[in-house]
Amino acid sequence: MAMDHAAAEGDHLAAERAAARFDVEAMKVAWAGSRHAVDVADRMARLVASDPVFRKDNRTMLSRKDLFKDTLRKAAHAWKRIVELRLTEEEASLLRQYVDQPGYVDLHWGMFVPAIKGQGTEEQQKKWLPLAYKFQIIGCYAQTELGHGSNVQGLETTATFDPKTDGFVIHSPTLTSSKWWPGGLGKASTHAVVYARLITEGKDYGIHGFIVQLRSLEDHSPLPGVTLGDIGGKFGSGAYNSMDNGVLRFDHVRIPRDQMLMRLSQVTREGKYVNSDVPKQLLYGTMVYVRQSIVADASKALSRAVCIAVRYSAIRKQFGSQDGGPETQVLNYRTQQSRLFPLLASAYAFRFVGDWLNWLYTDVTQKLEAKDYSTLQEAHACTAGLKAVTTSATADAIEECRKLCGGHGYLNSSGLPELFAVYVPACTYEGDNVVLLLQVARILMKTVSQLTSGKQPVGTMAYMGKVQHLMQSKCAVKTGTHSVHLYLFQAS
Missing domain, CATH: 1.20.140.10 (Butyryl-CoA Dehydrogenase, subunit A, domain 3)
Structure with missing residues (x-):
């Protein structure tokens, strides 16, 4: 009886699909961008669905500890399958999307790596990116603090240059300067791009990024002066609880000078702050x-x-x-x-x-x-x-x-x-x-x-340059088209 009921449900969906007044396959291509993208997505979806390691039906019944372990196991298995099947970068990216990736994977690729690419010198990129690409180090993005989130300029963590040792001293001077929320920080990350106030020769030069090692690569224990951990459970029974959002404090932790991300500015051996020719924009x-x-x-x-x-x-x-x-x-x-x-x-x-x-x-x-x-x-x-x-x-x-x-x-x-x-x-x-x-x-x-000064807006704001004309216009349109809708939006 149950099978008959299920069959009836399946037929119901099939009937709805058959009644479509548009080309479903063409819509798939429009959504994905190309027929190739549709085929790759379908292949990766079937690969995940057919592998019992990637099962998701028990997620909400797992404890937080087991949920975290489960996501780690899936990530490791996904990496194994990527290597075994020699998947392309496009295929691997889709496979990771379909799998419950642990938070450290998202933040490693989505924040840590781009920060080094965008703010690191060529030498720094050559040193750190190969390690990150091979997961020989795992990185996170430590910007938000317990006391400051959106107000980045208000961050309190300091990075003070010490010319005697040719390095920086990273320090958390207050409780509110504790780094708070970075994904991957609580359990997984070995390194972080830490944002701190750069101080040299007694002057505060504002917020800059520094690559800081947090844990030993041998036994994963926190390094001296580094206090860190997981901030606990979040909203939902599964959900973000697979993410090891963390808290981090520094007690006068020393790093070499060349671990300041120096593409846009640098501190010399003598402690002089120098802007590079690369625009901060x-x-x-x-x-x-x-x-x-x-x-x-x-x-x-x-x-x-x-x-x-x-x-x-x-x-x-x-x-x-x-x-x-x-x-x-x-x-x-x-x-x-x-x-x-x-x-x-x-x-x-x-x-x-x-x-x-x-x-x-x-x-x-x-x-x-x-x-x-x-x-x-x-x-x-x-x-x-x-x-x-x-x-x-x-x-x-x-x-x-x-x-x-x-x-x-x-x-x-x-x-x-x-x-x-x-x-x-x-x-x-x-x-x-x-x-x-x-x-x-x-x-x-x-x-x-700025319109009165003659400066004309560009791109999506270019229509503001016609503000006088638009304000005086009256609409006599009786049938709507895309261009008419756009014009009415601009005039409103």
């Missing part, structure tokens, strides 16, 4: 990269939630039966559609705007290398604004999808509670959303104020 390239990745992740998270809600709505039947006939699919109710379909559309919108941000990152990086800063302000505004909008909308949408699945959505087995718990921190990390939106507002106001 290059730092924005890393910021754009990280935030465009967050927008892309918003689309992935939202699409998963919407997929669950759409499938549930197609299977679930309730009310509407007449003369003992079948009840109505929940998906056919207008109220369900009005709540669900805009979320589906948003998933596609976020997917495509993520592609555009990826292009913007490439364009801005090339221009920065050529010392062209004309699009830097726009890149900052777009990445800050879209990070805030997409993450807030996605967090709200996942919760709405849970409600659209009724009581079943509250079950861990639905996948929605853990998806929400995993995703919602995105509204806070890499810039609190309210703070980011205020930054965007400031840039827009600055752009408007």
Whole structure:
């Protein structure tokens, strides 16, 4: 009987797919970017689904310690399969996405490595990146402190240059200067890019990055002067509890001078602070990269939630039966559609705007290398604004999808509670959303104020240069098109 019921459910989804008024395969290609990308994604998904080591159905029943061990085991097995099957970088990246990666993997590749690439000299990159690529060292990104998050300039950790030893002394002078939250710090990382106030010759030169070894490479124990650990459980039964977010304090820890990231500035052997010829604006390239990745992740998270809600709505039947006939699919109710379909559309919108941000990152990086800063302000505004909008909308949408699945959505087995718990921190990390939106507002106001001086805005803000014309325009359009919608948006 159960098998017949399952078959009926499968047929129901098949009937819905067959009724599509668009080319499903063509839509897959549009979503993935190419037929090749579709094929690779499908192959990696089947590889993960067929391997029992990658099972996920027991995640919410594991203790936090066992959950952390489970994610480590999966990461090691994923690396083994990547080597055994000689997977390409594209295939390996997709495989890691489908597997429950421990937090240290995300932060190692997503923050530690890019920081060295963006702020390290060629010599530093040659020394540290090969070690990071081979996982001979595991890195994290230690910026946020217990007392300071978004206000980076308020960080309290100090790095004082000592000319007698030709090195820096890293120190946590207060409780609030403790590094707090970095993923991978609590258990896994051997090294960190630590952000601290550079002090030399008695002068404070502000925040700079330093590569600091935290643990022994032999027995993984903390090095002298380094106090660190895990900050404990987080929201959700599975979710971020597989992440070893940590706390870190330094008690006069000494590092060599060449472990200051010196691409943009350096301290000489004599203790003199010197700016390099490389423009500081290059730092924005890393910021754009990280935030465009967050927008892309918003689309992935939202699409998963919407997929669950759409499938549930197609299977679930309730009310509407007449003369003992079948009840109505929940998906056919207008109220369900009005709540669900805009979320589906948003998933596609976020997917495509993520592609555009990826292009913007490439364009801005090339221009920065050529010392062209004309699009830097726009890149900052777009990445800050879209990070805030997409993450807030996605967090709200996942919760709405849970409600659209009724009581079943509250079950861990639905996948929605853990998806929400995993995703919602995105509204806070890499810039609190309210703070980011205020930054965007400031840039827009600055752009408007410069119009009278004759300075014309560029890129996505170019329409502001036509503000006088737009303010006097009246709309006589009776049928909407893409260009008309864009014009109305600009005029509003």
